[in-house]
Amino acid sequence: MSGPGPVRNRARRRDGVSSEYQLIGDYTNPILKPQAAEEVKKHGEISLTGVAYPTPNNQCWPEPVPYIFRDFGIQLLQQAHQITILYSQDHEVRRVRMNQPHPAQVTPSWYGDSVGHYEGDTLVVDTVGIKTGRPFAMVDMYGTPYTKALHVVERYRLLDYEAAKEAVERAGKENVRIPGYGPEPNYRGKGLQLQFTVEDEGVFTTRWSATVTYLRAAIEWPEIVCAENPHEYYAGKDASVPKSDKPDF
Secondary structure, rough: OOOOOOOOOOOOOOOOOOOOOOOOOOOOOEOOOHHHHHHHHHHHHHHHOOOOOOOOHHHHHHOOOOOOHHHHHHEEEEOOEEEEEEEEEOOEEEEEEEEEOOOOOOOOEOOOOEEEEEEEOEEEEEEOOOOOOOOOOOOOOOOOOOOOOOOOEEEEHHHHHHHHHEEEEEHHHHOOOOOOOOOOOOOOEEEEEEEEEOOOOOHHHHHEEEEEEOOOOOOOOOOOOOOOOOEOOOOOOOOOOOOOOOOOO
């Protein structure tokens, strides 16, 4: 609600909501160092030509933290020694080791090394070691880069229904609602709030924060398999891809 926030979309629909069809990151956001701002600007220029630039999700690659927070669905499976986080997109899974430190030498990986602990009723997850030098290395859908210094802290807590509903409605004024992915209309239970903070001295001038709020989904999760899958889950049909009458071998 206040303080430094993430890069936002300059492309807007007539109702002022972020466009779902064109991604033009605000490269003037003061959190960006000059080189990072130039990278965001370049991605936006590609988008302005009517061509979608490659991102982890449209190229079927693992989505790094915090990029992965764009996914609509999340499930947390709690065990004493770890918490497993499932995402609705492409079977992506993160594992958070509980009450343990990061190793002295972190081996970079797709989602980084995540350790967690509880502060009262809040789950705190600390992530470092997110793999660099990989294709489509970006922290958001606007092409904002990151370096090996990327450090993300997540804070999960339950919210009363009215507070969660208000947060979801507020988010709907900024981000487009995807048909079929709304909350269950008759649900009046608690929501889940994720507040996360990002810092990377190689990219950002300061640490910045953002919030995601979840309510119980109205539908069962569809199976969303990105790799070599012609089925358009959002349209309920197969894409018109070339088909051979006989096998190649």
